[in-house]
Amino acid sequence: MFIVWRKEWINEYESPWSVFEKVSLANHISRTEILKTLGNDEVKKIRNNLFTNNRRELIELRGFDSNILKQYLGEDLSILNKSVISTILKPVKYYQEPIRTWFPQSLYWCPECIKRGYHSWLHQFSLVHSCPIHQIELLSSCPKCLNPIPFLLSDCALNEPFTCKCGFKLADFGSTPWSQWKMKIEIADASVFKWIEQGKRDDSNRFLFTPQVSSIQHFTLEPRVKSKYFFNVKVALRQDYLYRDEFKNDLYNENSRCFKAIDQYIRKKFIKKHLKCILMLQELRKNENEEFPPICPYAYAYVFWKQTLLGREHFYNNLVISRRRPGITVVTELIESIIDDYKTKLFAHTNLSIYDNREMFNWVLNRVTSELCLNYFYEWLKIAVEGAEQISVPNRDKIDIMLQNSIPRAILKHNSDVRHNQRIEIMLPSVARTINLNEFKCPLSTKTMKKLLFKMNTFKPLSVAMRIYENSSDENKRIESYVNQYVAKLRI
Ligand SMILES: [Zn+2]
Ligand SMILES: [Zn+2]
Ligand SMILES: [Zn+2]
Structure with missing residues (x-):
């Protein structure tokens, strides 16, 4: 099989998600066909094309064959992934979090970048909440039907390339889409820039924080408190x-x-x-x-x-x-x-x-x-x-x-x-x-x-019980049931 592809269509920090969408668009082939063509021996053996998410994942590209990727795309995407991910995670390389903490399972994208067919690992990085290039908020669900898109090579939420099942087009290319695909990536967000620069230095500083509630911008704030x-x-x-x-x-x-x-x-x-x-x-x-x-x-x-x-x-x-x-x-x-x-x-x-x-x-x-x-x-x-x-x-x-x-x-x-x-x-x-x-x-x-x-x-339950112990009148029983009901409403 021959596929239309140029190595320069893979841009800096680009994730395999948009690479494969572009492959699909340029060659009129489905995502399943991509996996079948670029997949490893195990994937090729699967007859009914029912691939688990494990084979469709885009971080380690476990379902793919390195040599075939290189042969078709001019680049071994799994090596490229490793290098980009390690650059992004360098400032927190001492963290022992599961990879999903840093790169969540559903797609985060920039509505502007995606128009040019570009999805970045930086968009997918959980500490980044706005596009480092356009500085606008990232999306995590389709603007029309509000459904999320999994960060997988999967048809389950998508129709045509760059198109949600509901018909919403994340990108709409003309007759020669690839004319726009080569991009110069300029990071405008100072905190993202600093983050990456910081990773290049091997220092002994450590950040202690909870990734789930943090944002990359917080790391460049002036420290408010300094200890003794x-x-x-x-x-x-x-x-x-x-x-x-x-x-x-x-x-x-x-x-x-x-x-x-x-x-x-x-x-x-x-x-x-x-x-x-x-x-x-x-x-x-x-x-x-x-x-x-x-x-x-x-x-x-x-x-x-x-x-x-x-x-x-x-x-x-x-x-x-x-x-x-x-x-x-x-x-x-x-x-x-x-x-x-x-x-x-x-x-x-x-x-x-x-x-x-x-x-x-x-x-x-x-x-x-x-x-x-x-x-x-x-x-x-x-x-x-x-x-x-x-x-x-x-x-x-x-x-x-x-x-x-x-x-x-x-x-x-x-x-x-x-x-x-x-x-x-x-x-x-x-x-x-x-x-x-x-x-x-x-x-x-x-x-x-x-x-x-x-x-x-x-009228604590114990004192009410004492009352009944001393005098089990109907009146005291009525009080007991009232108190119990009241206390039950305030029970956590
Ligand atoms: Zn953008
Ligand atoms: Zn939709
Ligand atoms: Zn009060």
Whole structure:
């Protein structure tokens, strides 16, 4: 078989996705035929053309034969891929994330570049959200039918070359499409340019961040916070020190200290005037023969923030912090796995396992934990007015989303060698916190209500059970069922 192709139609940083679309267009052959023609022996053996995504993937090009690619396209695309991907990932080469974290499974493209048949690895790179050439937002779904397109050599979302199943044309070429295919790639976005330049230098700086919530622009922000210098470096006596009780207790105590500081901050900033409201909610106070009074939105946000963060079962039980139980490494149990993830990264990206720089380790973890806890409180503030009014709490799935929204945006820059006196820099993208506290109406703000509070009795499930134990009257049973219903509405 002969195919129409010129090597120069493969542009800098170009992904195989657009290369194959162009092959398909220039030769009037389907994507399946491309795979069949350029595929390896295994693919060629498959008779019914039912290829799994594993054979259609475009990162390693596992379904293709290197020699045939070179023979037909003048370039071994799998070698080209490797080189481009390694250039892009160089600044984070110490990360042990799965490749899908950096190059997601669905296609991201620039509406302008695609008009010239160009899709770039830089578009597909998860930290890039706007086209480095045109500086316009990337698309990840068809503008007409809103369906995503998989980053695969696949017909499942596409029709003709560069055309969605719904008929929308991502690119519309005239009679000689290839006249436009050779492009000069000029990166206009300074942060992308810096990112690639930085990869060329082999330095010992390390970025600590969560890829899923980060953007390449954040890496070039002026650092907002700089740490002090760290001195107390000792050589760890045993390399397994991080598995030992001494280390775990230290981690727990630091986390506890950190949580208390954030708790104090929130109380001072938001809760100062609502301590009674908190008491009322937590102690389930109300007048005899009356319904529960309305919930104060500040108390609502605070109590449920704290209950869930500490991983407690009931909001009406005491939320004090106790000594570490075996198996537990942090006070803030809800975010244990996120903290753990940062801890693992920090150890993997440095020589912390040999040199015990506890001071630096704690500083970093506390910084991340504080931001996480505070973000999570804002998530509760967002839903507090509605939740308090409707006497309802989010379910576990919703809490998970709130937690995802709370993952720190901060990017910490530190050195891989923790023996060095170093200054940790933090790039902190601004987060829009759109909470209108004017909508927060505290039902207890009137003096009479405050006085009333002390005449109210507590109706915690345990005290109601005691009432029944002492006197199992119908009235007490009715109260019990009312209280149980109320508490069930606020159960997470
Ligand atoms: Zn573009
Ligand atoms: Zn479409
Ligand atoms: Zn209040």
